[in-house]
Amino acid sequence: MALIEVATLEKTFEFDGVATRVLKGITFGIEKGEFVAIMGPSGSGKSTLLHILGLLDDITRGTYFFDGQSVEQMDELAQAAFRNQRMGFVFQAFNLLSRISVMDNVKLPLAYSKVPEKTWNNVAFQSLQAVGLEHRIDYQPTRLSGGERQRAAIARALVNNPEVIFADEPTGNLDSKSGEHVMGILDGLNKKLKHTIILVTHDVNIAKYAHRVIKIKDGQIESDKHH
Protein backbone atom coordinates (compact mmCIF):
# COMPACT_ATOMS: atom_id res chain seq x y z
CA MET A 1 0.00 0.00 0.00
CA ALA A 2 1.15 3.49 -0.82
CA LEU A 3 1.89 6.07 1.90
CA ILE A 4 -1.16 8.09 0.91
CA GLU A 5 -4.25 6.42 -0.59
CA VAL A 6 -7.43 8.36 -1.33
CA ALA A 7 -10.44 6.87 -3.10
CA THR A 8 -13.63 8.52 -4.39
CA LEU A 9 -12.86 11.44 -2.10
CA GLU A 10 -15.59 14.10 -1.93
CA LYS A 11 -15.81 17.42 -0.11
CA THR A 12 -18.90 19.57 0.16
CA PHE A 13 -18.98 22.89 2.01
CA GLU A 14 -22.19 24.03 3.62
CA PHE A 15 -22.48 27.75 4.01
CA ASP A 16 -25.70 29.60 4.89
CA GLY A 17 -27.68 26.52 3.85
CA VAL A 18 -26.01 26.47 0.42
CA ALA A 19 -23.95 23.36 -0.33
CA THR A 20 -20.90 23.72 -2.60
CA ARG A 21 -19.44 20.49 -3.95
CA VAL A 22 -15.74 21.16 -4.29
CA LEU A 23 -14.15 17.71 -4.64
CA LYS A 24 -16.17 15.27 -6.70
CA GLY A 25 -14.56 11.88 -6.37
CA ILE A 26 -10.76 11.89 -6.30
CA THR A 27 -8.72 8.69 -6.34
CA PHE A 28 -4.93 8.37 -6.27
CA GLY A 29 -2.00 6.98 -4.32
CA ILE A 30 1.32 8.60 -3.43
CA GLU A 31 4.37 6.50 -2.57
CA LYS A 32 6.96 7.30 0.05
CA GLY A 33 9.65 9.61 -1.33
CA GLU A 34 7.61 11.03 -4.20
CA PHE A 35 7.66 14.72 -5.16
CA VAL A 36 4.18 15.52 -6.46
CA ALA A 37 2.81 18.80 -7.80
CA ILE A 38 -0.92 19.43 -7.80
CA MET A 39 -1.96 21.93 -10.45
CA GLY A 40 -5.17 23.34 -11.80
CA PRO A 41 -7.19 26.50 -12.29
CA SER A 42 -8.12 28.77 -9.44
CA GLY A 43 -11.08 27.46 -7.48
CA SER A 44 -10.65 23.92 -8.76
CA GLY A 45 -10.19 22.53 -5.21
CA LYS A 46 -6.37 22.16 -4.92
CA SER A 47 -6.08 23.76 -1.49
CA THR A 48 -9.13 21.90 -0.25
CA LEU A 49 -7.52 18.60 -1.30
CA LEU A 50 -4.21 19.48 0.34
CA HIS A 51 -5.94 20.47 3.61
CA ILE A 52 -7.71 17.11 3.66
CA LEU A 53 -4.45 15.27 3.00
CA GLY A 54 -2.78 17.27 5.79
CA LEU A 55 -5.61 16.40 8.24
CA LEU A 56 -6.53 20.05 8.58
CA ASP A 57 -10.03 19.49 7.27
CA ASP A 58 -12.40 16.53 7.24
CA ILE A 59 -13.77 14.39 4.40
CA THR A 60 -17.41 14.47 3.29
CA ARG A 61 -17.34 11.11 1.51
CA GLY A 62 -14.76 8.55 0.35
CA THR A 63 -11.72 7.07 2.05
CA TYR A 64 -8.24 8.25 3.04
CA PHE A 65 -5.57 5.86 4.28
CA PHE A 66 -2.30 7.28 5.58
CA ASP A 67 0.38 4.61 5.89
CA GLY A 68 -2.33 1.96 5.98
CA GLN A 69 -4.40 3.68 8.67
CA SER A 70 -7.92 4.91 7.99
CA VAL A 71 -8.04 8.61 8.79
CA GLU A 72 -11.79 8.61 9.44
CA GLN A 73 -11.32 6.07 12.18
CA MET A 74 -8.71 8.09 14.03
CA ASP A 75 -9.88 10.21 16.93
CA GLU A 76 -9.00 13.83 17.39
CA LEU A 77 -5.91 13.07 19.49
CA ALA A 78 -4.50 10.59 16.96
CA GLN A 79 -5.02 13.05 14.11
CA ALA A 80 -3.30 15.81 16.08
CA ALA A 81 -0.39 13.44 16.75
CA PHE A 82 -0.14 12.64 13.01
CA ARG A 83 -0.11 16.32 12.11
CA ASN A 84 2.55 16.84 14.72
CA GLN A 85 4.83 13.85 14.03
CA ARG A 86 4.35 12.71 10.47
CA MET A 87 3.27 15.77 8.50
CA GLY A 88 4.56 19.27 7.99
CA PHE A 89 2.48 22.02 6.41
CA VAL A 90 3.77 25.08 4.55
CA PHE A 91 1.21 27.79 3.73
CA GLN A 92 1.20 30.39 1.01
CA ALA A 93 0.67 33.08 3.68
CA PHE A 94 3.51 31.71 5.93
CA ASN A 95 1.30 31.82 9.07
CA LEU A 96 4.12 32.69 11.46
CA LEU A 97 3.18 34.13 14.87
CA SER A 98 4.39 37.72 14.82
CA ARG A 99 4.53 38.05 18.64
CA ILE A 100 7.32 35.54 19.07
CA SER A 101 10.80 35.09 17.60
CA VAL A 102 11.69 32.96 14.58
CA MET A 103 13.23 30.44 16.95
CA ASP A 104 10.06 30.18 19.03
CA ASN A 105 7.96 29.83 15.89
CA VAL A 106 10.08 26.89 14.79
CA LYS A 107 9.77 25.35 18.25
CA LEU A 108 5.98 25.42 18.10
CA PRO A 109 5.49 21.81 16.84
CA LEU A 110 8.00 20.61 19.47
CA ALA A 111 5.77 22.02 22.19
CA TYR A 112 3.06 19.55 21.22
CA SER A 113 5.45 16.62 20.79
CA LYS A 114 7.18 14.30 23.24
CA VAL A 115 10.58 15.80 22.51
CA PRO A 116 12.20 16.79 25.84
CA GLU A 117 12.23 20.55 26.32
CA LYS A 118 15.95 20.80 26.94
CA THR A 119 16.69 19.64 23.40
CA TRP A 120 14.25 22.04 21.72
CA ASN A 121 16.82 24.75 21.10
CA ASN A 122 19.16 22.30 19.45
CA VAL A 123 16.54 20.66 17.27
CA ALA A 124 15.04 23.98 16.20
CA PHE A 125 18.49 25.37 15.44
CA GLN A 126 19.31 22.43 13.17
CA SER A 127 16.04 22.94 11.37
CA LEU A 128 16.82 26.62 10.85
CA GLN A 129 20.30 25.70 9.63
CA ALA A 130 18.75 23.42 7.03
CA VAL A 131 16.96 26.43 5.50
CA GLY A 132 19.92 28.80 5.99
CA LEU A 133 18.28 31.00 8.62
CA GLU A 134 20.59 30.35 11.59
CA HIS A 135 21.54 34.05 11.63
CA ARG A 136 17.93 35.16 12.11
CA ILE A 137 16.82 33.10 15.12
CA ASP A 138 16.13 36.06 17.40
CA TYR A 139 14.27 38.11 14.79
CA GLN A 140 10.54 38.73 15.00
CA PRO A 141 8.97 37.37 11.78
CA THR A 142 7.88 40.91 10.83
CA ARG A 143 11.57 41.83 10.35
CA LEU A 144 12.12 39.07 7.79
CA SER A 145 11.79 39.24 3.99
CA GLY A 146 9.07 37.17 2.32
CA GLY A 147 11.55 34.49 1.25
CA GLU A 148 13.04 34.34 4.74
CA ARG A 149 9.59 34.02 6.26
CA GLN A 150 8.76 31.08 4.02
CA ARG A 151 12.09 29.44 4.88
CA ALA A 152 11.25 29.89 8.58
CA ALA A 153 7.89 28.26 7.90
CA ILE A 154 9.67 25.34 6.18
CA ALA A 155 12.00 25.03 9.18
CA ARG A 156 8.91 24.81 11.37
CA ALA A 157 7.40 22.13 9.12
CA LEU A 158 10.68 20.17 9.28
CA VAL A 159 11.33 20.37 12.97
CA ASN A 160 9.69 17.06 13.94
CA ASN A 161 11.26 15.36 10.92
CA PRO A 162 7.93 14.41 9.27
CA GLU A 163 7.56 11.91 6.45
CA VAL A 164 5.46 14.23 4.30
CA ILE A 165 5.66 17.94 3.69
CA PHE A 166 2.58 19.60 2.25
CA ALA A 167 3.15 22.98 0.67
CA ASP A 168 0.28 25.14 -0.64
CA GLU A 169 1.75 27.56 -3.19
CA PRO A 170 4.85 28.14 -1.04
CA THR A 171 6.28 30.52 -3.62
CA GLY A 172 3.00 32.28 -4.39
CA ASN A 173 3.91 35.38 -2.39
CA LEU A 174 7.59 35.42 -3.38
CA ASP A 175 9.63 36.92 -6.24
CA SER A 176 11.21 34.39 -8.60
CA LYS A 177 14.64 34.48 -6.94
CA SER A 178 13.39 33.75 -3.41
CA GLY A 179 10.97 31.30 -4.97
CA GLU A 180 13.86 29.37 -6.47
CA HIS A 181 15.69 29.41 -3.15
CA VAL A 182 12.66 27.93 -1.38
CA MET A 183 12.20 25.32 -4.11
CA GLY A 184 15.88 24.42 -3.88
CA ILE A 185 15.39 23.66 -0.21
CA LEU A 186 12.30 21.51 -0.83
CA ASP A 187 14.11 19.72 -3.65
CA GLY A 188 17.04 19.00 -1.34
CA LEU A 189 14.71 17.65 1.33
CA ASN A 190 13.22 15.28 -1.19
CA LYS A 191 16.46 14.18 -2.85
CA LYS A 192 18.82 13.98 0.12
CA LEU A 193 16.51 13.29 3.05
CA LYS A 194 13.81 11.33 1.17
CA HIS A 195 10.93 13.44 2.48
CA THR A 196 7.73 12.98 0.52
CA ILE A 197 6.68 16.35 -0.86
CA ILE A 198 3.22 17.31 -2.08
CA LEU A 199 3.02 20.78 -3.48
CA VAL A 200 0.23 22.90 -4.93
CA THR A 201 1.25 25.42 -7.56
CA HIS A 202 0.06 27.45 -10.52
CA ASP A 203 3.53 27.86 -11.87
CA VAL A 204 4.82 25.38 -14.46
CA ASN A 205 8.41 26.32 -13.60
CA ILE A 206 7.81 25.32 -10.01
CA ALA A 207 6.02 22.16 -11.10
CA LYS A 208 9.20 21.14 -12.93
CA TYR A 209 10.85 20.26 -9.61
CA ALA A 210 8.25 17.52 -9.13
CA HIS A 211 8.48 14.03 -10.63
CA ARG A 212 4.73 13.78 -11.00
CA VAL A 213 1.99 16.30 -11.75
CA ILE A 214 -1.66 15.75 -10.82
CA LYS A 215 -3.93 18.19 -12.63
CA ILE A 216 -7.29 18.99 -11.09
CA LYS A 217 -10.19 20.64 -12.80
CA ASP A 218 -13.56 21.38 -11.27
CA GLY A 219 -13.03 18.98 -8.38
CA GLN A 220 -11.88 16.05 -10.47
CA ILE A 221 -8.54 14.67 -11.67
CA GLU A 222 -7.89 15.75 -15.21
CA SER A 223 -4.51 14.13 -15.60
CA ASP A 224 -1.85 12.39 -13.51
CA LYS A 225 1.56 12.21 -15.20
CA HIS A 226 5.03 11.11 -14.11
CA HIS A 227 8.11 12.58 -15.75
Place this chain on the structure above:
Amino acid sequence: MKIRYSVKTAFHGLKASKSRSLLTILGIVIGITGIMLIVSIGSGAEKLILTEIGGLGADTIVIRPGQEPTGPSDIAQTLFSDSIKKRDLVALSKKSNVPDLETMAPVVFVSGGASFGGETYSPTIFGWSAEFMGNTLNIYPEQGEYFGDAEISDRASVAVIGAKVKEELFGDVDPLGKYITIKNHKFRVMAVLPKKGQLLFFNVDEVVIIPYTTAQTYITGTDYYQEILAKARSADVVDIAVVDITRTLRELHNISDPSKDDFYVETQQGLATQVQTIIQVLTIFLTSVVAISLVVGGIGVMNIMLVSVSERVKEIGLRKAVGATKSDISKQFLLEAIMLTGAGGAIGIFLGTMLSLLSAVVLAKGLNLNWNFSFPLVGALLGFGVSLLVGVVFGLYPAKKAAEKTAIEALRYE
Protein backbone atom coordinates in the same frame (compact mmCIF):
# COMPACT_ATOMS: atom_id res chain seq x y z
CA MET B 1 2.00 19.89 26.35
CA LYS B 2 4.55 20.80 28.99
CA ILE B 3 3.29 22.91 31.86
CA ARG B 4 6.35 25.18 31.96
CA TYR B 5 5.95 25.96 28.27
CA SER B 6 2.20 26.46 28.72
CA VAL B 7 2.77 28.98 31.50
CA LYS B 8 5.36 30.77 29.41
CA THR B 9 3.03 30.88 26.43
CA ALA B 10 0.12 32.14 28.52
CA PHE B 11 2.40 34.75 30.05
CA HIS B 12 3.49 35.94 26.59
CA GLY B 13 -0.15 36.07 25.57
CA LEU B 14 -0.98 38.32 28.51
CA LYS B 15 2.15 40.44 28.15
CA ALA B 16 1.22 41.19 24.55
CA SER B 17 -1.67 43.31 25.84
CA LYS B 18 -0.32 44.55 29.15
CA SER B 19 -2.61 47.49 29.87
CA ARG B 20 -5.68 45.51 28.85
CA SER B 21 -4.67 42.67 31.14
CA LEU B 22 -4.15 45.10 34.02
CA LEU B 23 -7.51 46.79 33.51
CA THR B 24 -9.20 43.43 33.26
CA ILE B 25 -7.98 42.26 36.65
CA LEU B 26 -8.87 45.52 38.39
CA GLY B 27 -12.24 44.13 39.46
CA ILE B 28 -10.55 41.07 40.93
CA VAL B 29 -7.92 43.23 42.65
CA ILE B 30 -10.58 45.40 44.27
CA GLY B 31 -12.63 42.40 45.31
CA ILE B 32 -9.72 40.56 46.92
CA THR B 33 -8.45 43.74 48.60
CA GLY B 34 -11.93 44.13 50.05
CA ILE B 35 -12.03 40.58 51.36
CA MET B 36 -8.63 41.01 52.98
CA LEU B 37 -9.64 44.27 54.64
CA ILE B 38 -12.94 42.92 55.91
CA VAL B 39 -11.43 39.76 57.31
CA SER B 40 -8.50 41.62 58.86
CA ILE B 41 -10.52 44.43 60.41
CA GLY B 42 -13.23 42.02 61.50
CA SER B 43 -10.82 39.73 63.32
CA GLY B 44 -8.89 42.73 64.70
CA ALA B 45 -12.09 44.21 66.12
CA GLU B 46 -13.11 40.84 67.53
CA LYS B 47 -9.73 40.37 69.20
CA LEU B 48 -9.75 43.91 70.57
CA ILE B 49 -13.22 43.61 72.07
CA LEU B 50 -12.58 40.14 73.40
CA THR B 51 -9.32 41.12 75.12
CA GLU B 52 -11.01 44.16 76.61
CA ILE B 53 -13.83 41.99 77.88
CA GLY B 54 -11.24 39.44 78.90
CA GLY B 55 -9.56 42.26 80.84
CA LEU B 56 -12.50 42.14 83.21
CA GLY B 57 -12.14 38.38 83.51
CA ALA B 58 -14.65 35.64 82.91
CA ASP B 59 -15.32 35.52 86.65
CA THR B 60 -16.66 39.09 86.73
CA ILE B 61 -20.37 39.79 87.21
CA VAL B 62 -21.97 43.20 86.74
CA ILE B 63 -25.21 44.12 88.52
CA ARG B 64 -27.01 47.17 87.23
CA PRO B 65 -30.18 48.96 88.25
CA GLY B 66 -33.21 49.28 85.95
CA GLN B 67 -34.36 47.03 83.14
CA GLU B 68 -31.90 45.32 80.86
CA PRO B 69 -31.36 47.80 77.98
CA THR B 70 -32.56 46.57 74.61
CA GLY B 71 -31.30 49.61 72.73
CA PRO B 72 -29.08 52.67 73.21
CA SER B 73 -32.00 54.81 74.46
CA ASP B 74 -32.46 52.46 77.41
CA ILE B 75 -28.97 53.11 78.72
CA ALA B 76 -29.97 56.47 80.18
CA GLN B 77 -32.56 54.91 82.46
CA THR B 78 -29.82 52.72 83.95
CA LEU B 79 -27.83 55.83 84.89
CA PHE B 80 -30.73 57.35 86.81
CA SER B 81 -32.26 54.23 88.30
CA ASP B 82 -31.96 54.16 92.04
CA SER B 83 -32.86 50.56 92.77
CA ILE B 84 -29.39 49.35 93.77
CA LYS B 85 -28.29 50.73 97.10
CA LYS B 86 -26.30 49.90 100.18
CA ARG B 87 -28.86 47.35 101.43
CA ASP B 88 -28.40 45.38 98.19
CA LEU B 89 -24.64 45.43 98.65
CA VAL B 90 -25.06 44.20 102.20
CA ALA B 91 -27.46 41.43 101.18
CA LEU B 92 -25.23 40.25 98.37
CA SER B 93 -22.16 40.19 100.64
CA LYS B 94 -23.81 37.64 102.90
CA LYS B 95 -22.33 34.19 102.20
CA SER B 96 -25.70 32.66 103.04
CA ASN B 97 -27.28 34.52 100.12
CA VAL B 98 -24.56 34.23 97.46
CA PRO B 99 -21.90 31.76 98.60
CA ASP B 100 -19.83 31.97 95.42
CA LEU B 101 -18.93 35.68 95.42
CA GLU B 102 -15.42 36.62 96.48
CA THR B 103 -15.38 40.41 96.37
CA MET B 104 -17.64 43.24 95.28
CA ALA B 105 -17.37 46.95 94.67
CA PRO B 106 -20.10 49.39 93.70
CA VAL B 107 -19.47 52.16 91.17
CA VAL B 108 -20.79 55.71 91.47
CA PHE B 109 -20.41 58.01 88.47
CA VAL B 110 -19.25 61.50 89.32
CA SER B 111 -19.23 64.37 86.86
CA GLY B 112 -17.13 67.47 87.23
CA GLY B 113 -13.61 68.79 86.93
CA ALA B 114 -10.56 68.41 89.09
CA SER B 115 -8.09 71.13 89.94
CA PHE B 116 -4.70 71.60 91.55
CA GLY B 117 -3.03 74.94 92.01
CA GLY B 118 -4.07 76.94 88.96
CA GLU B 119 -4.51 73.87 86.73
CA THR B 120 -7.89 72.30 85.95
CA TYR B 121 -8.76 69.15 84.03
CA SER B 122 -11.92 67.14 83.30
CA PRO B 123 -11.15 63.54 84.18
CA THR B 124 -13.51 60.58 84.29
CA ILE B 125 -14.34 60.31 87.99
CA PHE B 126 -15.50 57.08 89.57
CA GLY B 127 -16.59 56.50 93.12
CA TRP B 128 -15.24 52.98 93.37
CA SER B 129 -12.71 50.84 95.18
CA ALA B 130 -9.18 51.37 93.87
CA GLU B 131 -8.13 48.02 95.30
CA PHE B 132 -10.94 46.20 93.55
CA MET B 133 -10.15 47.98 90.27
CA GLY B 134 -6.49 47.08 90.57
CA ASN B 135 -7.19 43.43 91.30
CA THR B 136 -9.78 42.88 88.58
CA LEU B 137 -7.91 44.74 85.85
CA ASN B 138 -4.45 43.72 86.99
CA ILE B 139 -3.23 47.28 87.21
CA TYR B 140 -0.68 48.08 89.90
CA PRO B 141 0.12 51.61 91.08
CA GLU B 142 3.05 53.34 89.44
CA GLN B 143 3.47 55.40 92.59
CA GLY B 144 1.88 55.17 96.06
CA GLU B 145 -0.72 52.72 97.25
CA TYR B 146 -4.37 52.01 96.49
CA PHE B 147 -7.09 52.79 98.99
CA GLY B 148 -9.22 49.86 100.17
CA ASP B 149 -11.97 48.90 102.56
CA ALA B 150 -10.63 50.99 105.47
CA GLU B 151 -10.73 54.25 103.49
CA ILE B 152 -14.11 53.28 102.05
CA SER B 153 -15.75 52.73 105.42
CA ASP B 154 -14.07 55.91 106.77
CA ARG B 155 -15.36 57.92 103.80
CA ALA B 156 -11.80 59.12 103.48
CA SER B 157 -11.06 61.98 101.10
CA VAL B 158 -8.43 60.21 99.06
CA ALA B 159 -7.95 59.74 95.31
CA VAL B 160 -6.05 57.60 92.82
CA ILE B 161 -5.26 59.39 89.57
CA GLY B 162 -4.39 58.36 86.03
CA ALA B 163 -1.14 59.27 84.23
CA LYS B 164 -2.74 61.93 82.05
CA VAL B 165 -4.45 63.52 85.06
CA LYS B 166 -1.10 63.69 86.80
CA GLU B 167 0.53 65.27 83.77
CA GLU B 168 -2.23 67.86 83.28
CA LEU B 169 -2.59 68.90 86.92
CA PHE B 170 0.89 68.40 88.33
CA GLY B 171 3.34 68.46 85.44
CA ASP B 172 6.69 67.62 87.01
CA VAL B 173 5.49 68.03 90.61
CA ASP B 174 5.23 64.85 92.66
CA PRO B 175 1.46 64.44 93.24
CA LEU B 176 1.66 62.00 96.19
CA GLY B 177 0.24 63.60 99.36
CA LYS B 178 -0.97 66.69 97.44
CA TYR B 179 -4.64 67.68 97.46
CA ILE B 180 -6.79 67.95 94.34
CA THR B 181 -10.17 69.66 94.41
CA ILE B 182 -13.34 68.08 93.03
CA LYS B 183 -16.56 70.07 93.50
CA ASN B 184 -15.04 72.14 96.34
CA HIS B 185 -13.92 69.01 98.19
CA LYS B 186 -10.28 68.23 98.67
CA PHE B 187 -8.85 64.77 98.02
CA ARG B 188 -5.38 63.60 98.99
CA VAL B 189 -3.63 61.80 96.11
CA MET B 190 -2.64 58.32 97.32
CA ALA B 191 -1.53 56.68 94.10
CA VAL B 192 -0.80 57.27 90.40
CA LEU B 193 -1.82 54.67 87.82
CA PRO B 194 0.55 53.46 85.11
CA LYS B 195 -0.06 54.49 81.48
CA LYS B 196 -2.57 52.00 80.04
CA GLY B 197 -4.75 53.90 77.56
CA GLN B 198 -8.25 52.82 76.68
CA LEU B 199 -9.41 49.77 78.60
CA LEU B 200 -12.96 48.47 78.67
CA PHE B 201 -15.35 51.37 79.06
CA PHE B 202 -12.88 54.01 80.20
CA ASN B 203 -9.44 55.43 79.58
CA VAL B 204 -7.24 54.48 82.52
CA ASP B 205 -4.99 57.49 81.98
CA GLU B 206 -7.84 59.97 82.31
CA VAL B 207 -9.44 58.54 85.44
CA VAL B 208 -9.74 59.71 89.04
CA ILE B 209 -10.92 57.08 91.49
CA ILE B 210 -12.25 58.05 94.92
CA PRO B 211 -14.02 55.87 97.53
CA TYR B 212 -17.65 55.39 96.47
CA THR B 213 -18.82 56.22 100.00
CA THR B 214 -16.98 59.53 99.90
CA ALA B 215 -18.42 60.29 96.45
CA GLN B 216 -21.98 59.73 97.67
CA THR B 217 -21.57 61.66 100.89
CA TYR B 218 -19.65 64.74 99.72
CA ILE B 219 -20.29 65.03 96.01
CA THR B 220 -23.34 63.40 94.46
CA GLY B 221 -25.52 63.34 97.56
CA THR B 222 -27.20 60.20 96.25
CA ASP B 223 -27.58 56.84 97.95
CA TYR B 224 -27.69 54.54 94.91
CA TYR B 225 -25.02 52.92 92.72
CA GLN B 226 -24.73 52.91 88.92
CA GLU B 227 -23.43 49.35 89.10
CA ILE B 228 -21.94 46.74 91.35
CA LEU B 229 -18.97 44.81 90.03
CA ALA B 230 -18.55 41.42 91.63
CA LYS B 231 -16.00 38.65 91.30
CA ALA B 232 -17.05 35.02 91.59
CA ARG B 233 -14.77 32.45 93.18
CA SER B 234 -14.09 31.10 89.69
CA ALA B 235 -15.49 31.36 86.19
CA ASP B 236 -17.19 27.97 86.63
CA VAL B 237 -19.52 29.17 89.38
CA VAL B 238 -20.56 32.39 87.62
CA ASP B 239 -23.85 30.88 86.45
CA ILE B 240 -24.79 29.71 89.95
CA ALA B 241 -23.80 33.07 91.42
CA VAL B 242 -26.02 34.87 88.90
CA VAL B 243 -28.99 32.73 89.98
CA ASP B 244 -28.26 33.47 93.65
CA ILE B 245 -27.86 37.20 93.03
CA THR B 246 -31.12 37.35 91.12
CA ARG B 247 -33.00 35.46 93.83
CA THR B 248 -31.55 37.60 96.63
CA LEU B 249 -32.38 40.90 94.92
CA ARG B 250 -35.91 39.78 93.98
CA GLU B 251 -36.60 38.81 97.58
CA LEU B 252 -35.19 42.11 98.82
CA HIS B 253 -37.22 44.12 96.29
CA ASN B 254 -40.38 42.02 96.73
CA ILE B 255 -40.50 41.08 93.05
CA SER B 256 -42.39 37.92 92.08
CA ASP B 257 -42.81 38.61 88.35
CA PRO B 258 -39.37 38.45 86.63
CA SER B 259 -40.54 40.83 83.91
CA LYS B 260 -40.85 43.51 86.61
CA ASP B 261 -37.18 43.18 87.67
CA ASP B 262 -35.66 46.57 88.57
CA PHE B 263 -32.11 45.32 88.10
CA TYR B 264 -30.21 43.10 85.69
CA VAL B 265 -27.12 40.96 85.87
CA GLU B 266 -24.50 40.71 83.11
CA THR B 267 -21.69 38.24 82.75
CA GLN B 268 -18.71 38.55 80.43
CA GLN B 269 -19.37 35.23 78.77
CA GLY B 270 -22.72 36.34 77.34
CA LEU B 271 -21.18 39.56 76.10
CA ALA B 272 -18.29 37.80 74.39
CA THR B 273 -20.62 35.47 72.53
CA GLN B 274 -22.78 38.40 71.46
CA VAL B 275 -19.81 40.38 70.16
CA GLN B 276 -18.50 37.37 68.25
CA THR B 277 -21.89 36.77 66.68
CA ILE B 278 -22.31 40.39 65.61
CA ILE B 279 -18.84 40.55 64.08
CA GLN B 280 -19.28 37.24 62.27
CA VAL B 281 -22.62 38.30 60.82
CA LEU B 282 -21.10 41.61 59.71
CA THR B 283 -18.10 39.84 58.15
CA ILE B 284 -20.31 37.43 56.25
CA PHE B 285 -22.56 40.25 55.06
CA LEU B 286 -19.68 42.44 53.87
CA THR B 287 -17.92 39.48 52.27
CA SER B 288 -21.01 38.67 50.24
CA VAL B 289 -21.18 42.28 49.07
CA VAL B 290 -17.56 41.96 47.96
CA ALA B 291 -18.33 38.62 46.33
CA ILE B 292 -20.58 40.48 43.92
CA SER B 293 -17.64 42.62 42.84
CA LEU B 294 -15.70 39.40 42.21
CA VAL B 295 -18.47 38.09 39.97
CA VAL B 296 -18.46 41.38 38.06
CA GLY B 297 -14.67 41.13 37.82
CA GLY B 298 -15.02 37.56 36.58
CA ILE B 299 -17.40 38.62 33.84
CA GLY B 300 -14.84 41.23 32.82
CA VAL B 301 -12.21 38.51 32.58
CA MET B 302 -14.53 36.33 30.51
CA ASN B 303 -15.27 39.22 28.18
CA ILE B 304 -11.59 39.94 27.61
CA MET B 305 -10.80 36.26 27.15
CA LEU B 306 -13.48 36.05 24.45
CA VAL B 307 -11.98 39.08 22.72
CA SER B 308 -8.56 37.51 23.01
CA VAL B 309 -9.83 34.23 21.56
CA SER B 310 -11.36 35.92 18.52
CA GLU B 311 -8.23 38.03 18.01
CA ARG B 312 -6.11 34.92 18.04
CA VAL B 313 -8.21 32.55 15.96
CA LYS B 314 -5.39 32.32 13.41
CA GLU B 315 -2.91 31.46 16.12
CA ILE B 316 -5.27 28.76 17.35
CA GLY B 317 -5.58 27.40 13.80
CA LEU B 318 -1.84 27.34 13.36
CA ARG B 319 -1.25 25.61 16.68
CA LYS B 320 -3.77 22.97 15.69
CA ALA B 321 -2.11 22.59 12.29
CA VAL B 322 1.21 21.80 13.97
CA GLY B 323 -0.31 19.26 16.33
CA ALA B 324 -2.18 20.96 19.19
CA THR B 325 -5.26 19.09 20.36
CA LYS B 326 -8.51 20.69 21.44
CA SER B 327 -7.55 20.18 25.05
CA ASP B 328 -4.12 21.78 24.47
CA ILE B 329 -5.87 24.88 23.17
CA SER B 330 -8.51 25.11 25.90
CA LYS B 331 -5.84 24.51 28.53
CA GLN B 332 -3.82 27.39 27.15
CA PHE B 333 -6.71 29.85 27.35
CA LEU B 334 -7.90 28.54 30.69
CA LEU B 335 -4.38 28.95 32.02
CA GLU B 336 -4.32 32.53 30.74
CA ALA B 337 -7.59 33.27 32.53
CA ILE B 338 -6.36 31.68 35.75
CA MET B 339 -3.04 33.50 35.59
CA LEU B 340 -4.93 36.72 34.99
CA THR B 341 -7.22 36.30 37.98
CA GLY B 342 -4.45 34.74 40.06
CA ALA B 343 -2.31 37.83 39.44
CA GLY B 344 -5.32 39.94 40.38
CA GLY B 345 -5.66 37.90 43.55
CA ALA B 346 -1.97 38.30 44.40
CA ILE B 347 -2.07 42.06 43.87
CA GLY B 348 -5.28 42.19 45.90
CA ILE B 349 -3.65 40.27 48.74
CA PHE B 350 -0.69 42.64 48.68
CA LEU B 351 -2.89 45.76 48.66
CA GLY B 352 -5.22 44.25 51.23
CA THR B 353 -2.30 43.50 53.55
CA MET B 354 -0.91 47.01 53.12
CA LEU B 355 -4.29 48.63 53.74
CA SER B 356 -5.08 46.51 56.77
CA LEU B 357 -1.63 47.27 58.14
CA LEU B 358 -2.31 50.97 57.54
CA SER B 359 -5.73 50.80 59.16
CA ALA B 360 -4.22 48.95 62.12
CA VAL B 361 -1.68 51.75 62.54
CA VAL B 362 -4.39 54.41 62.24
CA LEU B 363 -6.65 52.62 64.72
CA ALA B 364 -3.84 52.00 67.18
CA LYS B 365 -2.11 55.39 66.98
CA GLY B 366 -4.91 57.66 65.80
CA LEU B 367 -7.73 56.34 67.97
CA ASN B 368 -5.42 55.09 70.72
CA LEU B 369 -6.96 51.61 70.59
CA ASN B 370 -5.16 48.51 71.72
CA TRP B 371 -5.30 47.25 68.11
CA ASN B 372 -2.95 44.52 66.89
CA PHE B 373 -2.26 43.85 63.24
CA SER B 374 -2.13 40.22 62.28
CA PHE B 375 -1.70 39.05 58.69
CA PRO B 376 -5.18 37.93 57.58
CA LEU B 377 -4.04 34.48 56.48
CA VAL B 378 -7.58 33.17 56.18
CA GLY B 379 -8.52 36.18 54.06
CA ALA B 380 -5.42 35.70 51.91
CA LEU B 381 -6.02 32.00 51.29
CA LEU B 382 -9.73 32.58 50.75
CA GLY B 383 -9.04 35.50 48.41
CA PHE B 384 -6.46 33.63 46.37
CA GLY B 385 -8.63 30.53 46.15
CA VAL B 386 -11.61 32.58 45.07
CA SER B 387 -9.63 34.45 42.43
CA LEU B 388 -8.35 31.19 40.93
CA LEU B 389 -11.89 29.84 41.00
CA VAL B 390 -13.14 32.94 39.20
CA GLY B 391 -10.48 32.28 36.56
CA VAL B 392 -11.63 28.69 36.08
CA VAL B 393 -15.34 29.52 36.03
CA PHE B 394 -15.10 32.48 33.70
CA GLY B 395 -12.22 31.15 31.60
CA LEU B 396 -13.85 27.84 30.78
CA TYR B 397 -16.35 29.15 28.24
CA PRO B 398 -13.85 31.20 26.21
CA ALA B 399 -11.41 28.30 26.36
CA LYS B 400 -13.99 25.87 25.03
CA LYS B 401 -14.91 28.31 22.31
CA ALA B 402 -11.26 28.66 21.30
CA ALA B 403 -10.89 24.93 20.79
CA GLU B 404 -14.00 24.15 18.80
CA LYS B 405 -13.02 25.35 15.29
CA THR B 406 -11.15 22.98 12.97
CA ALA B 407 -7.61 24.01 12.10
CA ILE B 408 -8.48 25.24 8.65
CA GLU B 409 -11.63 27.09 9.75
CA ALA B 410 -9.49 28.93 12.25
CA LEU B 411 -6.72 29.66 9.74
CA ARG B 412 -9.18 31.04 7.21
CA TYR B 413 -10.81 33.29 9.81
CA GLU B 414 -10.55 36.99 9.07
